[in-house]
Amino acid sequence: MRTNDQIHFCPPARVILGCGSRAQLPTLLARLGYKSGVLVTDTFFSKQTPWVKEYIDAATALGIETVLFEGGKPDPTTTLCDDATQEIRSKLGNTRPDHVIALGGGSNIDLAKALCVTIPDGKPVKQFIGALPAAPHALPLIALPTTAGTGSEATPGAILIDPSNATKVAVMDNVLRPVIALIDPEFTYTCPPRVTADSGIDALTHALESYITLDSFDFDRGGHPDPGYSGRSSLTMLFAHQAIDLCARFLMRTYHDGGDTEARIGMAYASHYAALSYGGAGLNAVHGIAYAVAGLTHQSHGSTNAVMLPYVLDALRITRHKELLEVARLFGLDDKDEQQVVQQLPALIRDLIAQLGIPTNLRDFGIAQEQLPALIEDALAVTRLAKAFPVEDVAATYARIVKRAWAGELGRA
Template sequence: MSHLPLSDQPVTLCTPPRVICADGARHRLAPLCKSLGWREALVVTDAWFQQNSPALAEVLSALRAQGIAVRVFDGGEPDPSTTLADRASAWVREQGARPDHLIAWGGGSNIDLAKALSVALPSGRPVAELMDRANWPAAPLPLVAVPTTAGTGSEITPGAILVQPGSATKVALMANALRPAIALIDPELTWTCPPRVTADAGLDALTHAIESWLTLDAALFDNGDDPDPGYSGRNELTVQFARQATALAFTHLATAFERPNDRAARNAMARASLYAAMSYATAGLNAVHGLAYALAGLTHASHGSTNAVMLPYVMDALVETRRDELAEIARLAGATGDDPLTLARQAPVLTRALVRRLGLAGDLISFGVGPSQLAQLVSDGLAVTRLTKAWPGGPASEAYARIVHHAYHGELSGESRP
């Protein structure tokens, strides 16, 4: 292991070319599309927005008023599959549509579906044949991502996460070319999120912030032969974003959950989600997401809840390796004191307290996992090699097994046993 300080790590930041975040930003969408010369939009959303969102209806009218032809695919579903993406592509072809850009409107699920379509439509091939980016068309269609949750950060990332029939964990279409052309974040769109969605998405954002803050250094990251990697380890700049996102989420997530119309809390969580994505969409993630994908494969539970149950135990496993970072995280979560190790051990305890306050399971027994599923969880988690290779805390197989054991029994080093 190298011990280069963060200031000596190579700095990389991969982002969409335009990132806009402001209350009311949705009103800029139609004139912006027009100014880019786009003429035919495919809007990808789900039935809830089509039926209940005056904001979406307003934007569709504004696009048409700018002379842009608009078709709406409203068949989006939570956790989209490759099958759904193929069905959506077939629908677009049947309509005779030839969109020159896509607009994703919704949570991470609709954004990921739109990302898959941005590659599948110009290639004309089933999504399962596009997992290797050597099979991609010259350029995916440009995408405007308008998130309505805070959030997955998919509007910033190079990935589309999809369920593939027959795979134990989700699969990913992944390339820098898949980053949206425009990330247009309007915190007002999150006001209608039910508390369950607010909690899930908010804990996903907090996970992105903390997991990417603690992940492998850029100098140690294995980019293989890839000259254009999407994820490449943490550096001084990604850590700035992670720190700010962590502070915002610890301060505002519970309020957004408990008081859905609190403008300041919703705005802060939209920024927390954005800044967390600005960190993890370059630095990458590791064991929380690897094990969460495996847990989702076993239980089909939501992405946010599977992350939330694993996060405290992964943090605890890094108390030695990332002591100072965890001590800072504990302070951002409200801990006081001077001893760095004592503080570091408090970070997972305070994180789990937030998870439970938001009504989610804080250990695998409460999650409904049985002892016979633990070995599978460890091996499926380790099998997500794009994440396992970024584990910063020593041999991954031993660490993942220990994390799952502690997560099952709800054991954290900073909490005295009864």
């Protein structure tokens, strides 16, 4: 029994998960009294799938007006958010919307989250970045993820890119957590293999990283009364464990056969369960270093996480021995020698990443050895993630992880 846990759990108010569940949305919103919404998506969904038209027609028939914004783009910038705010406000005229719907991957959901705070007053999104003195006023968000995935439908943050320095910035508050997370696995059936691989490894990373992160008892909340992230607990670990098990069974299957519906559904559950874990517990070194790698390489979120994951697991073989042993068993490592099994796990995860067509060391990502000191410094500068890495000397361990990830070295003590 973990008697020291300090749980602060803030999930979406409603989680609806099931094939075909999208059909319930218009009547649910009508029942909840919503009248005027903004639907944020991209042209893939508005032009190449029936989902946008089906939703808008059904909602209109129930008296819910919807303004469509179909200009979503991968890895949205603050500029895109500001332009979208103006476009949507001008389409709305004098109407004030009472909800925002996001349809898409993490990019469209994050853009919609940020728009929930900018649409009401038309302010630039940069005014909502960083530590806010009070919870911002935000429109309620309904998130419909189409990848499995980022789990953004259950988290408090919207990640945007600041084009002035190409870094990722976050609008973060629990008021941004969607009021409805509707996960219809059928939305993911159209994901091409590259998107399936990148988003699937993202879900596995969320589950693993939050499973072995700092304990809630030790987590520094800085006196925040409503922290977005607050360390792992028995509650978050329950979801993480289940998500890891599902990823072990279904990630490769979805990649090899996008028509494998059982695997697609399994990954939809995995992604959301991983989000219910990391959306409370938070993350640490994989994402912290991956942000710096993305800053240098502009590679996708999932692939920059993936390249770091085996080396971070390797660095926690002693500190998180028990948890890594459990993970190794879920991935089918059944050797009796527990040390051996824990030692084999990072290599097994690295092989899986290679099979997903993602580079497995920083050299193959195009990073030069001379760039490593700056990369380590940038990673440590993401203090909200570095402070949750469960080792004594975070700076020295980050440096060791980055050097080994560059050289592709695993397995030394």
